[in-house]
Amino acid sequence: MRMHIDTDVCTGHGVCEGIRPDVFEVGDDGVVHLLTEEFTEDDRQDLEDAVDQCPTQALRLEG
Amino acid sequence: MPGERLVVVGASLAGLRAVEAARRAGYDGEITLVGAEEHLPYDRPPLSKEFLTGEVEPNYFRDEESLRTELEVDLRLGTAASELRPAERTVVTGGVELAYTGLVIATGARARELPGTPALDGVYTLRELDDARRIRAALGPGVRAVVVGAGFIGSEIASSARAAGAEVTVLEAAPVPLAGAVGEQMGAACAGLHERNGTDVRCRATVAAIEGAGAVESVVLDDGTRLPADVVIVGIGAVPETRWLEGSGVILDDGVVCDETLNAGFPGVYAAGDLARWPNPLFGETMRLEHWTTAAEQGGLAARNAIHPEQARPCATVPYFWSDWYGSRIQFVGVPTADEVRVVAGDVASDSFLALYRRGDHVSGALGLNQRRPVMKLRALIGKHGTWQDALDVAAAG
Numbered sequence: 305m306r307m308h309i310d311t312d313v314c315t316g317h318g319v320c321e322g323i324r325p326d327v328f329e330v331g332d333d334g335v336v337h338l339l340t341e342e343f344t345e346d347d348r349q350d351l352e353d354a355v356d357q358c359p360t361q362a363l364r365l366e367g
Numbered sequence: 368m369p370g371e372r373l374v375v376v377g378a379s380l381a382g383l384r385a386v387e388a389a390r391r392a393g394y395d396g397e398i399t400l401v402g403a404e405e406h407l408p409y410d411r412p413p414l415s416k417e418f419l420t421g422e423v424e425p426n427y428f429r430d431e432e433s434l435r436t437e438l439e440v441d442l443r444l445g446t447a448a449s450e451l452r453p454a455e456r457t458v459v460t461g462g463v464e465l466a467y468t469g470l471v472i473a474t475g476a477r478a479r480e481l482p483g484t485p486a487l488d489g490v491y492t493l494r495e496l497d498d499a500r501r502i503r504a505a506l507g508p509g510v511r512a513v514v515v516g517a518g519f520i521g522s523e524i525a526s527s528a529r530a531a532g533a534e535v536t537v538l539e540a541a542p543v544p545l546a547g548a549v550g551e552q553m554g555a556a557c558a559g560l561h562e563r564n565g566t567d568v569r570c571r572a573t574v575a576a577i578e579g580a581g582a583v584e585s586v587v588l589d590d591g592t593r594l595p596a597d598v599v600i601v602g603i604g605a606v607p608e609t610r611w612l613e614g615s616g617v618i619l620d621d622g623v624v625c626d627e628t629l630n631a632g633f634p635g636v637y638a639a640g641d642l643a644r645w646p647n648p649l650f651g652e653t654m655r656l657e658h659w660t661t662a663a664e665q666g667g668l669a670a671r672n673a674i675h676p677e678q679a680r681p682c683a684t685v686p687y688f689w690s691d692w693y694g695s696r697i698q699f700v701g702v703p704t705a706d707e708v709r710v711v712a713g714d715v716a717s718d719s720f721l722a723l724y725r726r727g728d729h730v731s732g733a734l735g736l737n738q739r740r741p742v743m744k745l746r747a748l749i750g751k752h753g754t755w756q757d758a759l760d761v762a763a764a765g
């Protein structure tokens with residue numbers, strides 16, 4: 305699984321961080337950064353929730 | 368399974384997320400998505416924001432091809448459902464009976480009308496793309512705009528109208544705007560944005576009449592004040608769109624009454640989004656939220672619960688909404704009723720501050736103006752029933 309963040313579209317709502325603070329974080333630059341890229345199947349539902357609930361549709365999950 | 372059909376009524380955010388979640392969960396029955404609007408599902412929040420200020424295109428979530436082919440959806444746009452017969456597991460849309468095994472009700476809300484508003488050109492509400500197109504066409508440099516209602520939508524419209532060059536007056540019946548959404552103290556703090564940006568907001572102002580001959584000419588207040596107006600936009604809230612469910616047996620009480628799993632009282636029938644009223648186990652309170660992220664979250668959950676009712680999961684969520692005015696972002700998480708609201712960073716007289724809401728020893732909410740970093744850390748904390756001290760620590764860490 306790979307998570308892509310489109311930082312041109314992200315405006316730093318941080319909904320993803322609210323769902324998985326260990327994976328996503330809003331930086332001082334006002335956009336979201338990944339804290340890890342290592343995911344297992346157990347992460348899938350949370351990552352899909354993050355994609356679905358992103359107010360700017362900036363996230364994409366591959367695989 | 369063959370012979371199964373998930374019917375989703377309402378082709379907007381909650382409805383689309385329902386369809387996507389069902390396919391992702393491996394559902395291989397038929398899916399029918401019924402929407403009253405002619406448009407493919409599109410994003411509403413921009414309609415009061417950037418859409419009003421420039422020639423931006425509507426933000427459609429998906430194209431028709433991906434809906435029909437990738438998600439294998441039987442898409443019925445421009446068709447309103449008119450009846451639900453839960454005992455027969457049937458929905459009537461456009462005069463056609465549609466049998467379902469699972470149903471997601473996602474017909475959202477419509478703009479509340481100001482009682483007694485005459486049918487004059489130049490008087491609008493804002494809920495749909497077509498409304499936004501009309502309002503955008505009416506705004507421009509020197510246009511005199513009156514916005515009725517200083518809630519989030521009214522405030523965004525005022526901010527956008529200013530950006531489009533209009534002269535804007537905002538009328539608010541309450542003594543303080545947004546008191547219900549964020550409490551009086553923070554309502555006043557948010558309203559400061561209007562003041563600092565030179566928008567005329569008049570509280571305790573009640574509209575007595577909207578006048579004109581053919582087209583609107585003025586708004587008259589109950590104290591006799593007459594405001595000349597080229598365009599009037601009424602932003603006084605939304606009403607859950609449940610008219611088609613009257614008489615169905617589904618319990619309606621300012622929305623569709625659901626249980627924790629969003630079940631609406633009949634087998635296979637779930638509700639999601641702006642019209643769902645459900646007991647949120649995280650707060651022990653019954654809620655109905657008109658927030659984007661809630662609609663997205665509930666749409667997916669309602670579909671998963673509708674296709675696997677035996678594994679239905681509760682909707683436990685910390686409310687979140689945002690609003691963008693004059694280039695500033697307001698974010699709110701949690702619930703606004705509190706014993707204390709404390710500003711812990713920045714200054715309410717400026718364009719950057721963070722306020723925490725306390726209930727007993729716990730944090731119940733947080734409001735940030737241009738405070739993107741801490742807000743969602745606080746949302747996660749509220750979801751874990753974090754203490755007031757934990758919240759103060761998060762805020763202090765910045």
Ligand SMILES: Cc1cc2nc3c(=O)[nH]c(=O)nc-3n(C[C@H](O)[C@H](O)[C@H](O)COP(=O)(O)OP(=O)(O)OC[C@H]3O[C@@H](n4cnc5c(N)ncnc54)[C@H](O)[C@@H]3O)c2cc1C
Nearest residue numbers: 377379380381403411412447448475476640641658659662
């Ligand atoms: C202008 C505007 C700005 C907003 N800005 C923000 C914001 O900044 N932040 C935030 O958190 N939230 C915002 N919101 C709220 C957010 O857009 C809603 O919470 C969200 O759209 C709710 O999604 P929904 O799918 O439940 O309902 P809706 O989006 O209302 O969709 C319901 C759909 O059902 C259709 N329908 C109705 N009746 C029938 C029927 N009988 N049969 C078939 N279809 C039917 C409707 O035509 C509509 O397309 C905003 C809303 C508006 C209008």
